[in-house]
Amino acid sequence: MQAMDFKNKKIMVYGWARSGKAVTKLLLALGADVTVANDGDFQQDDDFLNLQSQQVTFLSQAQDAHLDNSFKYLVKNPGINYDQPLVQKALDLKMPILTEVAVALSTFKGRLIAVTGSNGKTTTTSLIRDMLKSDEQPVTTAGNIGTPVSEVVADLTEKDTLLLELSSFQLMGIPDIQPDIAVVTNIFSNHLDYHKTRDNYVAAKFQITRHQTSNQYLILNADGPDTPHFAAKTHAKVLTFSRQQTGLPAEIKDDQLLIDGDAIMPVTDIKLVGPHNLENVLAAATAAKLAGVSDRAIKDVLKTFGGVAHRLQYLFTVNGVKYYNDSKATDIEATQTALNSFDQPTIWIGGGLDRGDDLSRMVPNLKHVKTVIAVGQTQQKIVDLAHQAGKTVITVKDVMAAAPEAVQLAHPGDVVLLSPAHASWDQFKTFEERGEKFVGALKKALKI
Structure with a gap:
């Protein structure tokens, strides 16, 4: 992702909570002049008081925030809808609207692995993380999985791997993300109260690969109805997985988990239950192999990984x-x-x-x-x-x-x-x- 210059630029952060705090701190470190707008009062904790002492302006009535062309960007909480008045004002001004992930990624130069999808994002991300760690590859996990990217990116170098779980809400506010490895687990008709139409939702998911290059990889569910569209439009190398079809880079054949034709392990040895989790396993193992993880490490994780809390x-x-x-x-x-x-x-x-x-x-x-x-x-x-x-x-x-x-x-x-x-x-x-x-x-x- 291209670097963005925030130094001495006026930035409006819309929405507080953890991601708002994290991106405000990062923007200050990057030399920005930050105003924070919120739909409601701020909890005046140590973070609030410290940032206020650093000349951050806080506005508890977002609808009254004065947004004009003196501001360079609006950085909004992913969950805030685009129909909100402050966001509409930014759109009217043709002002770039970012999420905190975009701000953080603009400073990151290492290897990026990104996972999205309607279901299975967290399980797939967690599996990839554990496979990398089992292979003794350092990895930092952030994004929709619970940790704002802005909290971790300052400690990462070009030698590090950043693994992100990304929602459709986050992806809409990352203008030119370019993961080295992108994974789309599946796409259903989710969050239509936010996106209004399924086409809009699919377009938000496509953002994960829109700016990928021919040197990067996109992993897709071969059984997904949107896979042909993604495969035709992306510039990345496409790898597909399926628990039903064979002859693919990642598949189930003769009750064996196969990646690139290599039999990793019997399906019966995988601890996770359910056919949907076989798809998550296939996606994660494909990404891990691309990242250089050994078959042994993949197998060790799949034999012991019992699932993410609260997800089957x-x-x-x-x-x-x-x-x-x-x-x-x-x-x-x-x-x-x-x-x-x-x-x-x-x-x-x-x-x-x-x-x-x-x-x-x-x-x-x-x-x-x-x-x-x-x-x-x-x-x-x-x-x-x-x-x-x-x-x-x-x-x-x-x-x-x-x-x-x-x-x-x-x-x-x-x-x-x-x-x-x-x-x-x-x-x-x-x-x-x-x-x-x-x-x-x-x-x-x-x-x-």
Whole structure:
């Protein structure tokens, strides 16, 4: 990515929180004159007071912020929509609109690996990270996975590898990102409340490869409907993966994981469960091989990696029962994938924030479910779904109450699965809090 000159330039940062703080600090270090606008009051913590003492201007009413041509860039929080008045003003002024990732990347000269997609981003990024580390290659991970790039980039040199998980929101604000290795796990119709149309969403995802060169690589899911479009438009070398097709750079053949024709390991030795995770494994292993990781290191990680917290995460086996935490499953499609990952008798815990979804299409996915535990705001919808599928169902208030019920109902050989199919905001602040409360209640019930 091309360097940008921020020295002595006026920059408006829109949105505070962790990424806003991080990019403000970086911009100051790069010599910029920074104004921060926020939709609401600032928490006057040490960061706020320190930055205020360095002449940063803070405006708690973003709609009243005076943005004019004296400002060089608007750097906005990725989650802030482009229809907000301050962003619209920047668009009217034809002012470049960046995310904090763009500011940070403009200072980075090392090897860049970037991962995006509708689902599987965090798992794929985590697998690549662990494979690099297992091969004793230093790697720094940041982006949508939880750490602002601006917090880490100052310590990196041209000899370092930066591994980024990037959302569509972030990619829209990175004008000319050029990853040495880019991965697109899959593309569904997500975040249409933000992007308005699927075409806009796909265009945001395409940003990851738009400026790649013929010396760089793009890894694509061969089974994705948008893959031909991406492959035709990119200038990068394209490598595809599939768990269904063969004859590709990354594939499953004769129950073996093959990368570039090399048999890495039997599929049965991979710890992650579910067909969707086979796709994540294929994507990650392809990227790792391109980065020079040994087959041994890839195999070692895949034999031990049990999943990212709250994403179809294997927890433990107690009395012959396997317990999984999939609190990140905040939509129907994610829960369908989770339910399809098991052919053992399953006790499924579902329910959460009611967004008006019709759950009836989930009936076929309850094939192996023996008991449903319904929770949250959509409890009655889950009950109706269970009845429609001919399944036993019980109701409890929340996931903490569901945990001991599941423990009592489970027998050796069963799976207990929390996969809500709904957001957590009816009862919890985040899906992480929901998952942590569930795991805590399970451990208490199991006395472990």
